[in-house]
Structure formats: structure tokens, C-alpha cells
Amino acid sequence: MSQYESRTDEELFEQLKELNDKQAFQVLYSRYNKRVFSYCVRCCGTREDAEDVFQTVISNIYEKRGSFRGGSFIAWLMTITRNQCLMAKRVKRPTSDIEGFAELIGDAGDKTGSDFLMREAVNDAIAKLPEEFREPIELRYFDDFSYEQIAEITGVSLSLVKVRLFRAKKMLLQMVAPYREEFQ
């Protein structure tokens, strides 16, 4: 197993794609299942919808392997995930519910005091961001994607990702201004 875990995503995917290598799939799955599921929950708004989308996405890793044209595996995977989420959203039109997401996934954090108020303020502010600004924030800070990966996933240039992230942070600061003292 260790020889698999030391391989890059792209090497593992090649194994899966060409040799139907189940272990390669399992290593890839263990690397990214939580990130993909979290993304689905955030996008879909409900756990039920997220589970449906997630299962479709996971099925598509193998089924759509032929559409992988090189580059970053995780960017390709997140593009599939994003498209499936958009399809689901088109039907149900949910709003991004970060607060609900926390409860769904199990946010065991303290629900009193200034930390809680600050978290709530940030959550509310993120949910109110326009999608083109909210998405890179979520991908960067919740899912740990690099700028380059976010650019690939969202289909915009690297420089635009950086600008959007910066502008998103400025917007967030404006929105949480009443709670500014809680931050500092």
C-alpha cells in the first residue's frame, strides 16, 4: 500500500484509467473524499442532495476517466464535482448555507461568547458574497486548494483568482465591520 500512497494523484489515476487498479482508486478516494463531500454539502445546501451529488461524482471518476486530458487530477475532479453541484442547484436553487453546513457536518464548537459571534459574522458574510467571490474563498480556506488549483477548477486565470480572493476578503471585512473588535 505504501508504494501507492507515495505516488502522485496523476500516477494513481493513470493506474486506474489504464489498468482498472482498485487500490489506486482507493488511495485517491481516501485523499479527497472529505474535500469533495464538504464541497457538495456547501454547494447543495442539504445533506441529502450532497450525498446524491457525491455518489454521482465518485462514480464519474471511473466512468469519465477518458475525459481526463492531463494536468491536475484534483482540478479535474473538482470540475466534475462543480458541474454536478451546478446541475443539482439548477433544480433546487438552494442558497449556500454555511451555518446549516456547520450543523449538518457537525460543528461542535462553542455556541456562546465572542468567538461564536465572530464565527457567525464570518459565516453570514461568506454566505452573502457573490458566487464568483465566495467560491474561491471556500476553495482556498475550507478546502485547502492552491491558487493554481482554484484557477483550474473555476476556469479563470491565476491572476483573477488572486484578485477575487483579495476583493472577497475586503468585502468580508466590510460586512463584518460591526464585529471588528471581536477580531482584534
Place this chain on the structure above:
Amino acid sequence: MTNDDLLLKYFDGTLSENERADFDNRVKSSPEFADEVRSIATLEDALAARKIPITDDTERFLATVGISATSAIPPPPMSAPTGTAGSSSSGAGASGILGSKLVMGIMGAVIGGGIVVGSIIYSNSNSDNNPQPVQPVVRQTPTADSSTASLPPRVETPRPQPQVVQQPPVATDTHKVEISPKASPNLKEPVTPPAAEAPAKLKAHNSSDGLGESKSQIKGSDNYAAQITKSNAEYAKAVATGNKIDQAIAAKQLGILYRDIDGKQNDARSWLEKSISLAHDANVAEVEAQAHGELGLLEKKLGNRDKAIDQLQKCIDLMRSGNIQGVEKWAKALEDLRNH
């Protein structure tokens, strides 16, 4: 360089030496700038702290899906050399398919192989030394030909009412209408229509006395005009936002609508082909398959039997390979076409 330019580069870690000096100067000389730097830094910390833990339930769900998906991967191709990448990825969808009955067996193999995800499926409630795997609840999706089913059974966690995503109903031939030539939009090529395009002026087709329109036909005509306007607007909006999925869906809907309008079948074909192309680019098999199916119905309507069969077959193949629900109606349409 503006403050924002400097801040962006600072938090990006890409300040040059000169820019760094400029940045430091501004921090010292401007309390407002220093305050902004502090605020963004604090916000970044707060954002980074917002990662949300995954519960045990979620862990179990993820583990079960992982096992189920693993079980659906066919065995290695017989001719493929081991240890090296082959050149073909075909044939995966047609062989080595494991149904839900074998999932538990695969679980055992996975666990025996020491796969990380496998260990999670054991219930913590078992107090003996022989833990039993949690039985996944599976949703069997019927397929006409099980030998071509290559997706894992869907895993369901208990829910009051499972959500089923359904596509809107397909427009039918109920209302025969034609577009007034003067108002007819020229849609030989599917181009971005104006969002505020005027409703197409529709006339009833073959009214019984040749003079007027029956109430039902007028109602149908109005519906078509309204739906075309709506779909045009949706397409234009999708183009404006760069959303290829919504473009594909709107194009498909326009193809369906124009298909039922006399003299607009070429436009219908163009829209449906556009939808297929967009859906393919966006990697959305559901829409791509449906557009093939609708195009098949159009070709059937035009008497192009072979083309109709080809399109319907593509629709069915895509739906089966993607385990997409609703393949039965397309299979029936194909069967009817072949039998007549």
C-alpha cells in the same frame, strides 16, 4: 502602486524587495493602512479556523460509498501488461461489473487488503471480537441490460423522503403551430439570442375552417411563444455568465420547442446539436443524452429513420453508461422505431 496592490502582493507573498520597503513605510506612516493589514491577517486566520469536522455518520457514509465505488471497477484488462500503462481505456463499462450482492464480499477483500476506508465500516456497537460490517442500504437502479451497468449501486442513508432529481417534462406534439414569417427569428445557427427577444408570433396550424384558431390551439401557441421567449432569455443569461450547463439545458429546451413548430425543424436540429456539444464540453452526460434523444425524435418526425435510430442509440448508451434514470422511455422509443 496602490494600497490594494501592495496588500494583494503582501498576502500573496509576492512582494519584491522594493515593494516590501514601500509596504513597510506605509505601515509605519499610515495607521489606516496598518489597521487594514491587521484586519485582513486576522480575517485570514478566522477563515482558516472555519474548517468543519466530519462526523462519524459522514465517515461511515464516505466509507460505504468508497467501497461500493471500488466494487464497481472492473478487473484489469486481460491483455494489459502489468505494471505499465496500457493504451486503451475502453471496455471498462462492459465487463467486471459487480452488483450490490457482491459488495459485502468486496468489503472483505478490501479490508483484508488493509485499505484505510474499509476499517471505518465496522460498527462500534459490536462488543465481541468479531465485528460485523455495517450493511449499506443500496438503491437498485434498474437497467435494461445488466451487463452494461458499470456504476455502483447508490448508497442511501436513512431519509424521510429520498430526493429524486427529475428533468422537466418533454414538450409534445399536442399543439401544432407555425411561426409567422415576419416575426420568425432566424436561428439557422444557434447564436446568442437577445435576452429580451420578442415572443414569436405563432399561428394555429391547419385550423378546421382555415380562418381562425381554436381556443386550445391559441392557448398552445401562446404557451410556445412564452416558452421560447423564456428559454431564449435563459440561454442568453447562461451565455452571459459563461454557464455551459445552463446553456446546454436552454438550447435543448429550444430544440424541443422548435421541433414542434412547422418549418422550424432545422432550427430545432441546430439547437439540439448545440446542446449536445455544450453538454459534452461541460461533461454533463444527463443533458447530452437527453439532447441526443430529443434529436432522435426530431429525426423520426422528419422521416430520417436511420438518423433517428443513431441518435436514440447514443442517448441510451450515454444514459446506461452513466446510470442515468429514465432510460426506459428512450429504449421504448427506439424499439417502436425499429419495429415500424
